[in-house]
Amino acid sequence: MTAPISTMSGLTAQTTSQSNGASLDKDSFLTLLVAQLRNQDPYSTLQPHEFAAQLAQFTSVEQLTQLNEAVAMQAEASQMATFLSETSLSASLLGQEIVAEGNQVQVTGDGVTYVQIDVGGQGGTGQLQVLDGTGRQVASVELGHLSPGKQTIPIPTEVAPGEYSYAVEVDGGEGSSVPVVTYSSGVVDGVYFRDGDIVLRIGAMEVPLHSLAEIRPATLPT
Numbered sequence: 001m002t003a004p005i006s007t008m009s010g011l012t013a014q015t016t017s018q019s020n021g022a023s024l025d026k027d028s029f030l031t032l033l034v035a036q037l038r039n040q041d042p043y044s045t046l047q048p049h050e051f052a053a054q055l056a057q058f059t060s061v062e063q064l065t066q067l068n069e070a071v072a073m074q075a076e077a078s079q080m081a082t083f084l085s086e087t088s089l090s091a092s093l094l095g096q097e098i099v100a101e102g103n104q105v106q107v108t109g110d111g112v113t114y115v116q117i118d119v120g121g122q123g124g125t126g127q128l129q130v131l132d133g134t135g136r137q138v139a140s141v142e143l144g145h146l147s148p149g150k151q152t153i154p155i156p157t158e159v160a161p162g163e164y165s166y167a168v169e170v171d172g173g174e175g176s177s178v179p180v181v182t183y184s185s186g187v188v189d190g191v192y193f194r195d196g197d198i199v200l201r202i203g204a205m206e207v208p209l210h211s212l213a214e215i216r217p218a219t220l221p222t
Contacts (some may be wrong), residue, residue, distance in 0.1 A: 086198055086209060087198065089209070090191045090200060090209050093188045093200060093215065094188055094189070094190075094191060095187065095188065095189075096188055096215055096216070097185065097186065097187050097188075097216040098185065098187075098188055098200065098202075098207070098213075098214065098215055098216065099116060099183050099184075099185045099212075099213050099215075099216070100183060100184055100200070100207045100208075100211040100212045100213055100214075101181060101182070101184075101211040102182065102183060102184035102205075102207060102211060103165045103166055103167060103182045103184065104165055104184040104205045104207075105130075105163075105164050105165070105166050105184065106162075106163055106164075106186060106202070106203050106205055107159050107160070107161050107162055107164060108161055109160070112154050112157065113154070113155040113159075114154050114155070115152070115153050115155060115166055115182065115183065115184075115185075116150060116151070116152055116182075116183040116185060117151050117153060117168050117180055117181065117182050117183065118149065118150050118151075118180065118181040118183070119146050119149060119150075119151055119170055119178060119180055120178055120179035120180065120181075121172055121178045122148055122172065122178075123145065123146050123147045123148040123172070123178065124145070124146065124170045124171050124172035124173060124176075125143075125144065125145055125146070125171045125173075126143035126144070126145075126146040126168055126170045126171075126180075127141070127142055127168070127169050127170075127171075128140065128141045128143055128153060128155075128166065128167075128168050129169070130156070130164050130165075131164060131165045131166065131167070132162070132164060133163065133164075138159060138164070139156045141156055146170055153168070163203075163204050166182065167182070168180050168182060183213060184205060185202075186202035186203060187202065188200045188201065188202060189201055189203065197209070197210070200212075
């Protein structure tokens with residue numbers, strides 16, 4: 001025979017035991033309450049105020065469950081809205097020239113290739129390094145004094161057409177290093193998804209959408 005559950009402490013003890021293994025939802029709480037009423041000691045029945053207290057607990061559990069569900073649904077809707085907005089934006093970038101944080105540069109050999117950087121602090125003396133796909137330095141240029149803010153720097157004309165990375169180091173004097181943000185730019189000719197992220201393709205370069213810094217109208221052919 002099942003032992004009677006005489007007071008609210010019995011239900012509380014079962015609730016505590018359940019919570020050690022898993023969270024107690026409203027259905028489990030109601031099941032425990034019904035079991036307590038069925039198995040209570042007939043000589044020591046649940047008092048009205050105790051029953052009211054347990055109903056209040058049940059109401060609180062149900063409200064918290066509904067609140068959690070509402071918050072989860074709102075978060076999911078917000079994530080979906082953000083994803084749809086980013087998808088629409090990335091599609092609109094096809095054929096547009098963009099500037100994004102990065103250190104890739106595509107040298108076409110058709111005229112001078114430029115890169116854009118943003119020099120921090122008070123500026124300083126800069127040096128440009130161009131690296132191939134293996135990390136080997138193919139060009140190094142002393143840039144002289146660079147003022148703080150955005151600067152446009154030409155890639156040396158002796159660099160052969162191809163895909164490269166570049167770095168700009170700025171010395172602020174007395175061996176202090178000045179922070180520099182480098183950018184990649186070009187016309188977007190493809191958009192695709194990778195591991196839940198949107199990636200923009202510029203020729204052979206790949207630019208994550210979240211690194212986008214500027215959108216420019218593509219230069220029209222003459």
